[in-house]
Amino acid sequence: MTVLYVLDVADFRPLAEVASKEPDTTVHRRGPYLEVEAAGGIRIERGATGCRNAVWYSSVAAVAGGRVARWDKVELVVEPIDEAP
Amino acid sequence: MSISEQAHVVRGVDHAAFPTFDPRATITFYRDVLGFPVVHATCALGWGPGDHPDFIHFFFDIGNGDRLAFFYYFGVAPYRDAAIPELIHRARHLAIHVDSEEHLLEYRRRLDASDWPCELQVRHETVESIYVTDPNGYLMEITRPLRAITIEDDIDADVSVDALMDVAGEDEPTLEKFFARKATLIAERYMGEAEQVTFA
CATH class of the missing domain: 1.10.10 (Arc Repressor Mutant, subunit A)
Known part of the structure; x- marks a missing residue:
């Protein structure tokens, strides 16, 4: 299970909204964060978020059960990793 | 009222001070180009240890009662950090606040009409900034909020x-x-x- 947290403010909310359209992906509100959870990896296309450069590259709050495998001007990809037992 | 429980009672920047070896260019840049009023100057004979140089310590108002100050030491050879990596050089900077885009662009206009034009204008995460290197080689930023901090x-x-x-x-x-x-x-x-x- 891969979890991406973004802060629930107008700048970063589009990432959760875009991610939520993918299959097997859910979004919950956890404190001030939006918790994006996916069975596999999480892939978010930058163009679909409308984020400008500085917002895009500061949009990740935290990652659990995964690692950022790609984060460039095209997309953000969080890949699952084996969680410690 | 007691301040024993770590009450947060500081009130912003009194002054930030830097050495200058070119007081004429520094005064031209801050007073005449940017329009920051000169609000104080201490003109002193060397003090403390006998070899302390005589100096002028002069202050510019940067708004909100805060001040930017410079030391000019008579008879001291100019010094610059020549070996400082660019990343570290650009990390050390003073950012001065303005409230609006109109005010940011006004300072950009003043810089662009001078010998020290704006070098970069960037919309960051929560602020938009302009950057210029002052006559002393110090990076300076003027910045306005893009949204409220929640x-x-x-x-x-x-x-x-x-x-x-x-x-x-x-x-x-x-x-x-x-x-x-x-x-x-x-x-x-x-x-x-x-x-x-x-x-x-």
Whole structure:
């Protein structure tokens, strides 16, 4: 299970909204964060978020059960990793 | 009122001070180009140890009662950090606040009409900034807010700094380790049932 947290403010909310359209992906509100959870990896296309450069590259709050495998001007990809037992 | 319980009673910047070896250019830049009023100048015979140079310590008002100050030392050879890496050089800077885009662009106009034109204008995460290198080689930023800072931003900053404290105390800190530590802190602090969010 891969979890991406973004802060629930107008700048970063589009990432959760875009991610939520993918299959097997859910979004919950956890404190001030939006918790994006996916069975596999999480892939978010930058163009679909409308984020400008500085917002895009500061949009990740935290990652659990995964690692950022790609984060460039095209997309953000969080890949699952084996969680410690 | 007692201040024994770590009340936050400081009131911003009194002054930030830097050496200058070119007071004429410094005064031209800050007073005449940017329009920062000169508000104080201490003209002193060398003090303390016998070899302390005579100096002028002069101050510009940078708004809000805050001041930017320079020391000019008579008879001291100019010094610059020649070997400083560009990354570190640009990290050290003073950012002065303006309230609006109109005010930011006014300072850009003043710079662009001078010998020190604006070098860069950037929309960051929460602020938009212009940058210029002053006559002393110091990077200076003027910045305006793009949005209000919310309680969520403040909470996130606290979690980030706590995660950084943990990761920076370990061997080979990385952003990946930071994101993982922060996720653990978020899960601990906001454990329990979470409300599912749907987007219309």
